[in-house]
Amino acid sequence: xxxxxxxxxxxxxxxxxxxxxxxxxxxxxxxxxxxxxxxxxxxxxxxxxxxxxxxxxxxxxxxxxxxxxxxxxxxxxxxxxxxxxxxxxxxxxxxxxxxxxxxxxxxxxxxxxxxxxxxxxxxxxxxxxxxxxxxxxxxxxxxxxxxxxxxxxxxxxxxxxxxxxxxxxxxxxxxxxxxxxxxxxxxxxxxxxxxxxxxxxxxxxxxxxxxxxxxxxxxxxxxxxxxxxxxxxxxxxxxxxxxxxxxxxxxxxxxxxxxxxxxxxxxxxxxxxxxxxxxxxxxxxxxxxxxxxxxx
Amino acid sequence: xxxxxxxxxxxxxxxxxxxxxxxxxxxxxxxxxxxxxxxxxxxxxxxxxxxxxxxxxxxxxxxxxxxxxxxxxxxxxxxxxxxxxxxxxxxxxxxxxxxxxxxxxxxxxxxxxxxxxxxxxxxxxxxxxxxxxxxxxxxxxxxxxxxxxxxxxxxxxxxxxxxxxxxxxxxxxxxxxxxxxxxxxxxxxxxxxxxxxxxxxxxxxxxxxxxxxxxxxxxxxxxxxxxxxxxxxxxxxxxxxxxxxxxxxxxxxxxxxxxxxxxxxxxxxxxxxxxxxxxxxxxxxxxxxxxxxxxxxxxxxxxxxxxxxxxxxxxxxxxxxxxxxxxxxxxxxxxxxxxxxxxxxxxxxxxxxxxxxxxxxxxxxxxxxxxxxxxxxxxxxxxxxxxxxxxxxxxxxxxxxxxxxxxxxxxxxxxxxxxxxxxxxxxxxxxxxxxxxxxxxxxxxxxxxxxxxxxxxxxxxxxxxxxxxxxxxxxxxxxxxxxxxxxxxxxxxxxxxxxxxxxxxxxxxxxxxxxxxxxxxxxxxxxxxxxxxxxxxxxxxxxxxxxxxxxxxxxxxxxxxxxxxxxxxxxxxxxxxxxxxxxxxxxxxxxxxxxxxxxxxxxxxxxxxxxx
Numbered sequence: 052x053x054x055x056x057x058x059x060x061x062x063x064x065x066x067x068x069x070x071x072x073x074x075x076x077x078x079x080x081x082x083x084x085x086x087x088x089x090x091x092x093x094x095x096x097x098x099x100x101x102x103x104x105x106x107x108x109x110x111x112x113x114x115x116x117x118x119x120x121x122x123x124x125x126x127x128x129x130x131x132x133x134x135x136x137x138x139x140x141x142x143x144x145x146x147x148x149x150x151x152x153x154x155x156x157x158x159x160x161x162x163x164x165x166x167x168x169x170x171x172x173x174x175x176x177x178x179x180x181x182x183x184x185x186x187x188x189x190x191x192x193x194x195x196x197x198x199x200x201x202x203x204x205x206x207x208x209x210x211x212x213x214x215x216x217x218x219x220x221x222x223x224x225x226x227x228x229x230x231x232x233x234x235x236x237x238x239x240x241x242x243x244x245x246x247x248x249x250x251x252x253x254x255x256x257x258x259x260x261x262x263x264x265x266x267x268x269x270x271x272x273x274x275x276x277x278x279x280x281x282x283x284x285x286x287x288x289x290x291x292x293x294x295x296x297x298x299x300x301x302x303x304x305x306x307x308x309x310x311x312x313x314x315x316x317x318x319x320x321x322x323x324x325x326x327x328x329x330x331x332x333x334x335x336x337x338x339x340x341x342x343x344x345x346x347x
Numbered sequence: 348x349x350x351x352x353x354x355x356x357x358x359x360x361x362x363x364x365x366x367x368x369x370x371x372x373x374x375x376x377x378x379x380x381x382x383x384x385x386x387x388x389x390x391x392x393x394x395x396x397x398x399x400x401x402x403x404x405x406x407x408x409x410x411x412x413x414x415x416x417x418x419x420x421x422x423x424x425x426x427x428x429x430x431x432x433x434x435x436x437x438x439x440x441x442x443x444x445x446x447x448x449x450x451x452x453x454x455x456x457x458x459x460x461x462x463x464x465x466x467x468x469x470x471x472x473x474x475x476x477x478x479x480x481x482x483x484x485x486x487x488x489x490x491x492x493x494x495x496x497x498x499x500x501x502x503x504x505x506x507x508x509x510x511x512x513x514x515x516x517x518x519x520x521x522x523x524x525x526x527x528x529x530x531x532x533x534x535x536x537x538x539x540x541x542x543x544x545x546x547x548x549x550x551x552x553x554x555x556x557x558x559x560x561x562x563x564x565x566x567x568x569x570x571x572x573x574x575x576x577x578x579x580x581x582x583x584x585x586x587x588x589x590x591x592x593x594x595x596x597x598x599x600x601x602x603x604x605x606x607x608x609x610x611x612x613x614x615x616x617x618x619x620x621x622x623x624x625x626x627x628x629x630x631x632x633x634x635x636x637x638x639x640x641x642x643x644x645x646x647x648x649x650x651x652x653x654x655x656x657x658x659x660x661x662x663x664x665x666x667x668x669x670x671x672x673x674x675x676x677x678x679x680x681x682x683x684x685x686x687x688x689x690x691x692x693x694x695x696x697x698x699x700x701x702x703x704x705x706x707x708x709x710x711x712x713x714x715x716x717x718x719x720x721x722x723x724x725x726x727x728x729x730x731x732x733x734x735x736x737x738x739x740x741x742x743x744x745x746x747x748x749x750x751x752x753x754x755x756x757x758x759x760x761x762x763x764x765x766x767x768x769x770x771x772x773x774x775x776x777x778x779x780x781x782x783x784x785x786x787x788x789x790x791x792x793x794x795x796x797x798x799x800x801x802x803x804x805x806x807x808x809x810x811x812x813x814x815x816x817x818x819x820x821x822x823x824x825x826x827x828x829x830x831x832x833x834x835x836x837x838x839x840x841x842x843x844x845x846x847x848x849x850x851x852x853x854x855x856x857x858x859x860x861x862x863x864x865x866x867x868x869x870x871x872x873x874x875x876x877x878x879x880x881x882x883x884x885x886x887x888x889x890x891x892x893x894x895x896x897x898x899x900x901x902x903x904x905x906x907x908x909x910x911x912x913x914x915x916x917x918x919x920x921x922x923x924x925x926x927x928x929x930x931x932x933x934x935x936x937x938x939x940x941x942x943x944x945x946x947x948x949x950x951x952x953x954x955x956x957x958x959x
Contacts, residue, residue, distance in 0.1 A: 236743035237751045239709055240812060243741045244763040245733040254762070258753040 074338075083334020089327035097143035106134035108141040108294045120312060127312045129302060135316050138294035142317065145295045146324070149206065150276040153213035157275075158268045160214070161221025166260075168222065169229030170252055180226065183219035191216035191274070192281050199287045206289055209282060213275050224267045228260040266336040273328035280321050296321050350421065351378035352522050352555040353402065353440075357415040360394070360401045368412065371397040373579045375415075379523065384549065384556040386570035386587075388563065388602075390831035391802070394579040395559045399525050402557070403442055404432050420522065437468050441516035443509070445528040450512055451500040457511045458484070458496030461518055468519040483514040486551075487544060506537035513544065520552060527559045534694035535858065539902040542568050561831065563606045564861075564904030567591060575599050587908045605836035606906050607861035613889065618688065618866045620843055621836035641686030641846055642868055647721070648682035649852050650706070650739075650820055655679040655715035657698075657705045661926065674925045675701040676712070677876040677933065685819065686846060688853040690863040690884075692899070693873035696925060699856045702873070703822040706854070707739055708732060719820070737767060740813035744825035746805035750797040756783075756808055757793030763815045782811040786841060803834035807841065814845070822854045827862065839866055860903045864888050872896045875925050877936070882945030893947045 096103065105125070112132035120127040126135040164183070168176040186194070191213075198212035232238065233256060241251050282288050283297025291298060296317040303313025360372040372394040379385045389395045400406050401413050404424060417424045419439055424432065436442075444450045452460060461483055462476040471479060477496075484492035487510040500508055509529060516524060526545065530538040546569060549556055558569055566573055566587065573590040575583040575598070582596040594600045604622050612619065618638045657676040660669045676698045683689050691699040705712040708724060717724040724735055743749040751759060760779045764770050770778050780790035786807040797805055806826065813821055823842070827835045843866060845851055857863050863870060864884065871881040872893065880893040891897045938946040 236745060236749035239704075239743065240741065240749055240809070242709055243707055243736060243739075244766070244812075244816065245736040246762070246766060250766065255751050255754075259751070 080334055080337055082330050083337070086327045086330030086332075086334060089323060090331055093143055093324055093327075094147060096140055097147050100137075100140040100144060104134075104137040104140045106137045108133060108137040109292050110134070119310070126316045127310070129299070129313055130306060133294075135299070135312065138299060139296070139316055139320055142294040142296045142299060143320070143324075145206070145289055145293065146276050146279055146321075149210050149213065149279045150272050153210045153275045153279075154217065154268055154272045156210070156214035157217040157221050157271065158264060161218040162225040162257075162260075162264050164218070165222040165225025165227075166229050166252055166256065169226040170233055170248070170256065172230075176226075180222070183222045186215070187219040187223070189216075191278055195278050195282055196285070196287060199282055204282075204287050204290060209279060209287075209289065212282075213278050216278065217271050217275065220271065221264065221267060225260060225264055228263055229256055232256050232259050266332055269328060269332035269335055273325040273332070276328070277321065277325055280317075351380050352383075352420060353379040353557065354418040354421075355398075355402070355415070356418075358398065358401060358417065359412075359414040360397050360406060361412045361414075362397075362406075363410045363412075371579055372401065375576070375579075375581050377574050377581065377584055379555045379557055381522075381555055382549070382553050383571050384546075384558055384569055385572045385574060386558040386560060386566045387574045387576055388560060388566050389576035390561055390602075390833065392578065393576040395561075395576050396527055397579075398576070399442070399527050399557065399559050402525060403436060403440060437464060437521070438519045439521055440523045440525060441519070441521040442525040442527065443512045443516050443529045445531050451508060453500050456497050456499055457503065457508075458498075461511070461515050464515050464518045479518070480514075483518055484511075486517070486548070487511070487514045489514075504537075505533055506540060509533065509541055510544065513541075513548070517548060517552065517554075521554065523555045523557060524549075525557045525559070528561070529558075530565060531560070531562070535860070536694065536898060536902040538565070539904070542904070545569065562904065563603060563832070563906040567906045567908045568904045570908075575602070591906065591908055602832055603906070605833045607859075607865045608906055609861045609864060609888075609900065609903050610905075611861075612864045612884070616885070618843055618868065620840050621865075623840075638843055639847055641850060643685040643687075643850070646685060649685045649720060650683040650854075651716075651718040652682070652702075652706060653680045653716045653718075655702065655705055655712055655717060657701050657710060657712045669929060671926055671928050672931075674876050674927055674931075674933075676705060678715070679873075679876075679878055680715075681871055681878065681881060683820070683852050683854060685852050686850045687869065688846065688855050688867045690855045690857060690867035690870045691873055692857055692860060692863050692870060694858060694899070697873040698876035698925065699858075699873050700824050703741065703824050703854055703856050707736070707741055707822060709741070737816040738818050739820040739822065740816065740818040741822045741824060742806070742809050742813050742826040744828055746802045746809060746829060747797075749809045750805055750812075752797055755794055755796055756800075759797075759808070760793070760812055760815055763812065767816060769816070778815070782815060783808075785814065785845070786811045787837075801834075803830055803838060806830060806834075806838050810838075810841065810845070814849075817849075818851070820852045820854065822856065824856045825858070826855075828857065828859065835862070842866070860888075860900060872899065875923060877948060878938075879948045880946065881938075882942070886942055886945040890942070890945075892941045892945070896947075 110133060112128065114132065115128050116130060116132040118128040118132070126139065128134055129138070164179060168179045194216045195212045198215060199209055202208035202212065238251060238255060241255055246254075279288070279295070280297030280300070283295045284301045286301065288295050288298050291302075299317040300314050303310065303317070307314050355378070356376045358372055358375040359370065361368040361370050363369075375394075375398060377385065387395045387398060397406070402417055402424070404413065406413055413425060415425070419435065424435065427435065451457065458477070458480050461480040462473070465471050465476040465479050466473070481492050481496060484495060489495050489507060489510050495503070495507075500511070503511065512529075524545075529545070530541050533541060542565065545556065548554070556569075558566075560566060570587045573583070573585065573587050574581055575590065575596065577598050583590055583594065583599050585595075590599065591603065594603060607621070615637055617640060620636065620638065655676055656678055659673040659675060661671045661673060662668065663670045679698075679702055681689060691702060693699045701710060704710040706717050706724070712725060715725070719735055719739060722735065724732070727735060750756075754762075757776075757779050760782055761775050764775045764778055779793055783790045783792060788804060788807055788811070797808070800808065810826075826842075827838050830838060839862065842853065846853065855863065855867055867884050869882065870884050870887045871878045872887070872895065873879070874895045880887060880891065880896045887896065888900070891900055935951045936948050937951045939949050940946050
């Protein structure tokens with residue numbers, strides 16, 4: 052029978068080879084490693100905040116108010132004399148927890164909606180996607196603002212509000228490839244083999260569209276962090292005195308002319324994290340896309 | 348005669364793949380004389396298309412490297428600057444491609460695109476270019492050229508688009524036309540027209556043609572000389588008649604033996620396996636034997652289809668009202684016995700695939716009944732349908748799309764066994780291994796993913812998956828059409844062996860008349876959703892009664908240059924569309940028996956009276 056040359060070659064476990072190929076493609080653009088490194092460093096810093104923070108983020112030193120950066124306070128102090136570096140480290144926890152939680156919620160719910168709409172099509176698809184389009188028509192900040200104002204500013208509510216603003220994007224991202232994949236012959240073969248709809252969607256469509264959703268998630272994580280900061284900036288964030296990046300900018304804004312570092316440090320933190328996540332997302336997309344094309 | 352138009356010497360083309368240079372063409376030399384047609388034949392990966400791209404220097408400089416000498420009328424193309432080369436392309440050498448839809452710009456009218464080539468290459472002004480473009484459309488025999496001039500590519504059929512491509516290519520009177528699989532995507536009757544057109548234009552323009560194809564039948568129709576390529580190397584280079592009658596290389600012999608020829612089956616009552624020929628030394632391994640009689644004629648039919656009709660609505664307008672219907676399948680009836688192969692043949696859009704899918708209810712039929720093993724499938728609910736589907740399976744055309752790229756072959760084959768609770772754990776694993784062995788693959792391959800297999804191997808896996816539930820009926824929808832000739836022969840042999848071993852019934856859907864003749868017991872010819880002729884294979888092929896069947900059979904290229912059809916008239920028939928207005932009524936027709944169990948569709952007495 053037809054045995055080709057590579058048949059005799061030993062075969063590595065498939066998962067390992069897949070990982071290798073993905074890392075190889077990710078490697079093609081070195082800046083994606085920088086993005087990954089920054090994101091990991093920020094996560095690490097947030098996790099280790101109680102250990103590495105030089106001061107208590109809530110401790111007020113009235114004597115050393117509005118200090119510029121110097122020995123004891125590496126990034127200076129704010130209006131209440133609280134250490135900015137410590138507040139920054141603790142603030143990262145809030146940003147990341149809200150960002151990741153809201154993105155995961157949006158990813159799960161949005162992908163499910165997109166998958167169902169794409170798979171069943173017809174009237175269900177039209178109604179669901181029109182609803183998504185209406186949500187999408189609101190600027191995410193305004194929508195988040197309305198939702199937080201309605202629900203009240205707590206960490207859970209902010210997370211839910213941000214998740215709701217990004218669900219439509221995930222629904223759209225999941226729906227389009229679902230429609231292409233469901234026309235493939237292997238889905239027809241699955242139906243001929245009497246597989247249930249749930250099995251076809253979960254076992255055959257989802258694994259094929261998941262990489263695209265994952266790339267989207269890394270980009271939307273940056274967006275969620277930005278939205279959280281914006282909400283905090285306009286006063287709809289987690290209640291003070293808890294440190295959040297957006298809240299720090301808001302508080303520092305009143306003294307921006309004489310104590311610019313109050314605003315500079317959290318602004319730079321947001322900038323760097325959002326930038327790193329975008330770079331990482333681009334790298335992931337490059338790592339995943341060419342292989343998808345090759346397999347289609 | 349003067350020297351050759353094109354002279355290729357020691358051509359070497361390499362591509363960089365993952366940091367390494369891989370040779371796609373190695374040490375290739377050939378000439379094309381003025382007015383001559385040279386065909387480069389080979390299977391996928393033989394380097395035939397790369398050769399064409401190398402001549403045009405369309406190999407990207409970043410990832411490709413061309414060495415050797417390519418001389419057009421003595422001028423070395425490889426020595427030219429990119430600027431000079433651009434003038435050569437289109438002016439001296441023109442190229443047409445396989446996919447005419449993607450080679451034309453969809454947002455520009457076809458007339459504009461031809462005129463653009465004329466203005467750019469020949470410096471004509473707008474008025475003169477339009478007049479010349481109209482003349483070119485006439486030249487490629489496009490009916491009512493004036494109205495077609497303002498059409499966009501999507502408004503033309505595949506055959507018409509390929510004519511437009513040819514017109515664009517010929518606009519600047521090139522000395523050499525390179526045609527890369529120009530008819531592969533076309534239906535057989537349209538293919539015959541395009542081949543005829545190329546031959547006629549070649550005579551009129553005194554042009555040389557370099558014709559790239561995988562189809563030995565097309566080669567026999569058109570080529571003066573044949574270059575056979577295999578894995579980047581030239582194996583044979585000789586006049587067409589010599590290659591077909593006395594091939595030197597074992598591979599050429601194997602290739603020719605694997606090509607089914609229309610008429611090969613005269614005198615054979617049952618399907619015939621393909622001979623296996625060793626591609627290295629050309630030795631025939633065992634004479635092909637007629638298959639044993641697998642048809643269970645005494646039993647009641649396994650599948651009875653009666654009045655099957657499938658229509659798709661076309662919605663449009665502001666409110667999305669139903670505006671028309673695609674009559675994909677109209678009143679199709681046939682029976683299929685155990686161990687029997689019924690072939691459904693026809694051209695694209697004739698409804699043969701929809702018929703197959705409707706029987707499996709992958710598409711819901713509009714009317715009619717499908718009885719399988721005595722049970723009416725059309726009325727079944729979800730859970731009953733599940734039981735029936737164990738017994739009927741499908742194999743699809745595209746081996747790349749029919750397997751889930753993210754599932755290893757082992758888990759893809761195990762899934763149906765587990766879902767239907769036929770076996771568990773190691774027993775399921777054993778079944779998977781047995782399935783792989785049955786289709787001629789090593790059981791150890793179960794850990795691999797689809798992209799690690801060749802097209803032929805993937806098709807074997809798809810067959811194994813269809814066999815996982817031990818079905819009685821397999822619907823093979825163009826199951827071998829996308830495969831290379833030699834691989835096609837192997838997969839067909841496998842299907843015949845499985846039929847003999849397991850008593851499978853096949854509904855063999857294909858557009859390839861020669862393959863159908865080889866493997867089927869009975870044949871049904873479909874045209875515009877209807878079966879126009881159905882009967883025993885031998886009767887349909889040796890005594891076709893319906894005019895459409897005759898037309899289809901004469902259009903098939905015969906892989907024998909001495910039987911090259913005498914110049915046919917340059918027909919420009921189109922395949923009619925099965926889209927009808929709402930409430931359209933077909934002219935009443937009936938099946939008439941012309942010889943024992945051989946039927947053709949004719950208008951009824953009343954229908955004839957009505958039109959007369």
